[in-house]
Every structure is written in C-alpha cells, then in structure tokens.
Amino acid sequence: MPTKVRIPTPLRKLTNNEELVEVTAATIGDAIKELQSRYPGIEERLVDEKGEVRRFVNVYVNEEDIRFLQGSKTALKAGDEVSIIPAIAGG
Numbered sequence: 001m002p003t004k005v006r007i008p009t010p011l012r013k014l015t016n017n018e019e020l021v022e023v024t025a026a027t028i029g030d031a032i033k034e035l036q037s038r039y040p041g042i043e044e045r046l047v048d049e050k051g052e053v054r055r056f057v058n059v060y061v062n063e064e065d066i067r068f069l070q071g072s073k074t075a076l077k078a079g080d081e082v083s084i085i086p087a088i089a090g091g
Helices: 028-038 042-046
Strands: 003-006 020-023 057-061 081-086
Touching: 003 028, 020 028, 028 042, 042 057
Parallel strands: 003 081
Antiparallel strands: 003 020, 057 081
16 A cells, blocks of 8 residues: 655646655655656755755645654655645735
C-alpha cells in the first residue's frame, strides 16, 4: 500500500489536476523527488536550494507537522497520508 500525497489547489496544474497522488517513498524528501520525477517543476515550489521544505510550505504526515518530526527526513510507511499546505498570509 503506497503513501497518499494530498496536492493543494495551487499545485494541481502540475499534477494534471490530481488532488491525491500515490508514492512509494521512504521519507518526505524521497516523496518530493518522486513527485518531481512524475511532475516536473513541483520540487522547486516545495523545497529550497538546500533541499529543505520552504518556510511557507507546511507538510503534514498523518496530521503531524514534519517540522516537529524530522523535517524532510521524516519516515513514511504504507498507508500514511501526506498533506502539502501552502501558508496563507492575510490581514
């Protein structure tokens, strides 16, 4: 059973409007690389030049923020659900 990745609306133009994409990756970093191989251009929107998830992008594994886990090295297992949520500023 693969890991499901929920794609936010602003990035769906890169995934052919797919909201839910399945990956078989060991970590968040690997999942992002797999997404990049299938959907070119998505990685640069998610990670910085050091390969870390951008400040304004929130990534959750089963509703837990990866910033409080192991960041891009957070392990994934079959059945996990990853949510990518761009931060929204307003006032």
